[in-house]
Amino acid sequence: MIKRGITVFALALLLAVPSAFAADGAAIVKPCGSCHKLAGPAVKTIAEVKARKAPDLFYAGSKFNKDWLVGFLQNPTVIRPAGTVYSNNIKTTGDTDTVAAPAKCASKLSAGDAAAAADYLMTLKDAKMKTGVAKIGEFSKAKAKMLIIKTEACNGCHSIEGNGGLSCPTWEGIGKRLNPDWVYSFVQDPQYWDPKVWMGKRDLDDASMQLVVNYIASLK
Amino acid sequence: MKTIVISKFSAAMFAAALFLAAGMVGSASAETAADNYSLYCVQCHGTAGTGKGINAPYLAVAPRNHSDAKAMGELSDANVALAITEGGSAVGKSTQMPAWKHNLTAAEIKDIVAHLRKMCKCTGAAK
Structure with a gap:
């Protein structure tokens, strides 16, 4: 009788352990709120933008690919060469601006915590974002580059394939990082996501948008 | 006295209108x-x-x-x-x-x- 009781207790303990020790993604992410905005809406003034310490995460589940998030949370890298808000990281010598070293995310999670945090972040979605709009498949890279580099000059602000401006996020590995549907939405209307973002809205038709999202998705 | 009451009311209305207008300007974020x-x-x-x-x-x-x-x-x-x-x-x-x-x-x-x-x-x- 006693033996059976011990066995039942041990079994119950065994079953309870995984849930008791499973990392709580929300709790892991909560301290990130000291720098990242974890709840909307986005700020609406330049003063508020300049006070931003780190990118908004309240729509992380719409924006990111989960696999990338899990890796990044374990080993954060610099995505914005001039920091979250480029104008806060300018060093002016004479009449020439250069970039002062931007602050890097100090948090580094274990594999288990990163997976739990990513699970939670993926729940932070924008309900209005259309999904299934990006049609990823075969595309003309030459046409895409003509549009992106020559016509829209995205490389003026973004580093693309190792060359380009510093005020906006690098496109290195961007295909791993971003959800193509979010890219479609952001390029179509950056101000929907961030009213004062320093990127001009483009008037592109769907065929052009598909070239942009396919090219970006290919950069892995 | 009556005049003062009306003035206070008008001032309150004006302040409310200003508040609403400020809110609208705020949303436009000029x-x-x-x-x-x-x-x-x-x-x-x-x-x-x-x-x-x-x-x-x-x-x-x-x-x-x-x-x-x-x-x-x-x-x-x-x-x-x-x-x-x-x-x-x-x-x-x-x-x-x-x-x-x-x-x-x-x-x-x-x-x-x-x-x-x-x-x-x-x-x-x-x-």
Whole structure:
């Protein structure tokens, strides 16, 4: 009788352990709120933008690919060469601006915590974002580059394939990082996501948008 | 006494109207020209406005030097406003200058043109 009781207790303990020790993604992410905005809406003034310490995460589940998030949370890298808000990281010598070293995310999670945090972040979605709009498949890279580099000059602000401006996020590995549907939405209307973002809205038709999202998705 | 009561009521109504109006302005988020310049223009044109922003080394065409009185003086205010509104291609210049019409209101663009005139210490050419 006693033996059976011990066995039942041990079994119950065994079953309870995984849930008791499973990392709580929300709790892991909560301290990130000291720098990242974890709840909307986005700020609406330049003063508020300049006070931003780190990118908004309240729509992380719409924006990111989960696999990338899990890796990044374990080993954060610099995505914005001039920091979250480029104008806060300018060093002016004479009449020439250069970039002062931007602050890097100090948090580094274990594999288990990163997976739990990513699970939670993926729940932070924008309900209005259309999904299934990006049609990823075969595309003309030459046409895409003509549009992106020559016509829209995205490389003026973004580093693309190792060359380009510093005020906006690098496109290195961007295909791993971003959800193509979010890219479609952001390029179509950056101000929907961030009213004062320093990127001009483009008037592109769907065929052009598909070239942009396919090219970006290919950069892995 | 009655007059005072009415005045207080009117003042309260005026304050409420002002509050609502302020809220509307707040949602539109009109900014000063200096603030708009510091966020949208400085990335290429630079803090000093001399065309030496952090993106400038990566641009095929050098950004305009807003402190150059001669070059800026050759442009009309309408031309400058059009370049900001519709982008460089609208005035026969580089496509690397994007259209800012979705970021800035017409009033804000007008203010930026005035701000540029202060930077170049020049007046615009006649159309």
